[in-house]
Amino acid sequence: MKVLLEVRGVRKGFGSQVVVDSVDLEVSAGEAVGLIGSNGAGKSTLFSIIAGTISADDGSIFLEGRKLPNRADERARRGIARTFQIVQLFGGLSVLDHLLVALQAHNGEAGVFRDLRGNGATTVPEMTLCMETLELCGIAKLAHAQTTMLSLGQRRTVELARALVARPKLLLTDEPSSGLDESESLRLAHILNSVRRSTGVAVVIVEHDLATVAAVAERVVALDAGRVIANGTVDEVIANVDVRRSWLGEASA
């Protein structure tokens, strides 16, 4: 399968503490990869480095063979979308507005000059794509709702729809089951799988909940102290001695 994302020798330290240490990672087009590890293993930092919200001290990241620019907005326009562990929605905007912001910004079709030319109104293709995405995520009925009125599960789904509306090549999703009960987590995993099937987007999921990882990911990468300690299928990684010692807390596997 064609390689989509290549992470080469990425390193990041905060003061004297190295959080991500020479990490290599590959994600193929359409693949779903889970990133697991104990708290402080460096998964969220690596995740933010890929998204462009934190800059790496060393190493390079490529998307479809092209080196990625440093800024998050440029990476988003290249096709990397993300969700957040603590849900980040736009106060004062409806669900539909959330999708319009992402779609128009991604396509480079939003901005001062478009508005001053009198073309600020939403076009029919833009509206159609937004509604299709909302239907794909099962929240079309909430299109005109204010996000402050929604439950956490619905808010996470809105975040997912916002990330997917511009049809990204890679979706980074950070602990999507955080704060959700088991049935809501599985519902979100189900949405992620159906979105993958219909759009072909590759997914990198950072998650503590192994059930959600197993429901979404085909391959799992385990991190410990900023280094990759295992890489394989869910069963292979869970059976790995180092993983059991560092993450599952077993004295000996």
Next chain:
Amino acid sequence: MAYGAGVAYVELCSHGVPSWLSLLIVTVVLAPVFGALLDWGLFRRIRTADLTSKVVTSLGLMVFLPSMVQIVIGSTTVYSAPAPFLSTYFTTLFGISISGPVIATLVTTIVVLMVMTLGLRSRRVGLTLRASVQSPRLVELHGVDSGKVLRNAWMVSSSLAALAGCLYAPQFATQNPSAYNVLLTGAVAAAALGAISSFTLAVAGGVLLGVLQGVIPGYLSPNSVWYGALVPSIPFFMLLIMLLTHRGFRSLDRSKDPMSVVEPPTAPPGLARRSEILGFSGRIVNWLAVVGLVIVAIIFVPEVWVGTLTIAASMAIIFLSVTLLTGLAGQLSLAQMVFAGMGAYGTARLSTHHHWSLGMSLIAGTMIASLGGLVASLPALRLRGLPLALLTLCFALLADNLIFPATFVGSGSSSIGVRRPDIFGVDFSGPFSRNYLVMVVAFLAMTTFGVRLLIHGTTGRMLTAAHSSEIAAASSGVPMRRTITIIFMLSAAVAGLGGGLYAIALGSLSTPDFNSALGPVLLVVVITMGAASVRGALIASVAFVALPQALALAPSRFGGGGQSSAITIVVLSVGAFTYAQHPEGIVTFIQGRLKVAGLRVRNLRGDSR
């Protein structure tokens, strides 16, 4: 606070109260009571609000209080009060003669420094205070009455400011709030050196500033332009360097309160922006009424009011620049009057001295202002909220001291004439020219239309998103740097256009017309009326220009006469105190209430049928 205390001290002294007793009354009785009142009436209510609300409230107070003092006491009191201590004492130390008041100030500073350092380092006072500032609710969970702690902090802080005011006031025969602005920026710069939290470093910063301001003039000729310009600018340069280099300032506007997630954040101005108060037909009627009113005003208004309306229309364009930058982009700029001044001086210089045509001068003035906006936008890419407001204030004060008095811009302290235009044979001359009023109103209509397109278009939506979560907006592909830069330049260009038209309306131009002190007034007045809609700016400008004129005509017992400007500022700034609860501003708030009242009446009628 220092200004009010200085005025109170001088007033008490002028009524025969001994200077030491006046100082005690002001610093030990009046200031703490006033501090407690401020906390009770204002800051207690916004303790858990976001930093923008706190900055807006403080700016409102900064504009409101000096005007209030002027109304209550008057600005014409001329009395040289004696220094509180050792006013007639003189001594010589190492061959340098030192006056008693200087010794008294030094001793007072050292005593205050020692007491405050010991207090802030103690666990009981210092730790509780720092914790209460960071998270009042979390501290309350541990059984500490954070309200009481913060009220005490306000009382002590007011007392210290009053002490500074009393020591400072005897230097002046007439008490003027602008003299205390230097104290304010000096204090902020010194606090910046102390990285806001270290009291010892803050005092050391203050001393360093004082030494620099004392030593540097010795190396400059009193006749050079640098003498008049550089020395007062030292605190601003220092603050500028600190704001740009100190990491702490960049994250100052981010909430560090671990309890901030337990309740939803204050609604951003965008919430008001995107809710439609009126239906489609209502809006058509609304706009037709506005257009009709403008036409009637242009044709039938008495000649004496033509000049006032022209100035109001050009001011409205300047006010709209605040709508663009603050209402739309959520950036707090105190330098909008400087951009207006750049446009005004550019237009005036080019049309009057270089004989350019009016159109070309206006375009060039607007472009000069937008270049100023470009310069101001560079730090805005790294700073938000309070640091950005402080930085733009530095920029405004620098312009006051360095740019506008320069002979190639203005004419030093004297005013420069501005030519009235004559385009295609249409006469625009004379202060009461209706033709010129029509032209300014046409520019205003175009600017209003443009700003509305941005508010209701993709830019408004993008900036509302970024205002709410910048990281999520960036991760969605919103090009923040480009958008912020363009909005800053556009806003400065709009202010510059308004400034140019204002200069032509005035007919002459002098430095007080675009004084830096007007920046906070402008921002507060627009926010009070509503920064999120063009209506707020338009109504604010009419009120700002017409209210002093109307008050000047009124009998003195109804606020007429010399205090009309101060009363206008007090009336128009008072709404800033409700920003935390109603960021949409008074105009939108009243419209909302009217709509609710209208719906109730309709429902009642429906019920009765």
